[in-house]
Amino acid sequence: QVQLVESGGQSVQAGGSLRLSCAASGSGYIDSTSYMAWFRLAPGKKREEREGVAAIYTGSGITYYADSVKGRFTISLDNAKNMLYLQMNSLKPEDTAMYYCAADVKPRYSAYLLRDYGIDYWGKGTLVTISS
Numbered sequence: 001q002v003q004l005v006e007s008g009g010q011s012v013q014a015g016g017s018l019r020l021s022c023a024a025s026g027s028g029y030i031d032s033t034s035y036m037a038w039f040r041l042a043p044g045k046k047r048e049e050r051e052g053v054a055a056i057y058t059g060s061g062i063t064y065y066a067d068s069v070k071g072r073f074t075i076s077l078d079n080a081k082n083m084l085y086l087q088m089n090s091l092k093p094e095d096t097a098m099y100y101c102a103a104d105v106k107p108r109y110s111a112y113l114l115r116d117y118g119i120d121y122w123g124k125g126t127l128v129t130i131s132s
Helices: none
Strands: 004-007 011-014 018-024 033-043 051-057 063-065 073-078 083-088 097-102 126-130
Touching: 004 033, 004 097, 018 033, 018 073, 018 097, 033 073, 051 073, 051 083, 063 073, 083 097
Parallel strands: 011 126
Antiparallel strands: 004 018, 018 083, 033 051, 033 097, 051 063, 073 083, 097 126
């Protein structure tokens, strides 16, 4: 069973930065995926309201971002280490959420990368809290 384990979430003040990490188990696992992504679920929202934040095709390295984080967040991969990262800068209180790492071996059209459905693997999440 593939496991994705997130880390790096913590409480910071608005304007600060954080880097989230996602460790993927299994040698060469990332190379076997089609894409990986970060999603978030804000406090008080329902599961179906989980928001796609950033995604990356693991073969090409092409990235996609939600408009709400574009220019502030950067998604990246370290294939050798089987790690996915999310660098978050200029954090805002509205970025407060549980952040989830996701991965899929099935191909997906870019317009659907940030949609939360039919994704093979999920981590359990790491909590980010931004205070004003």
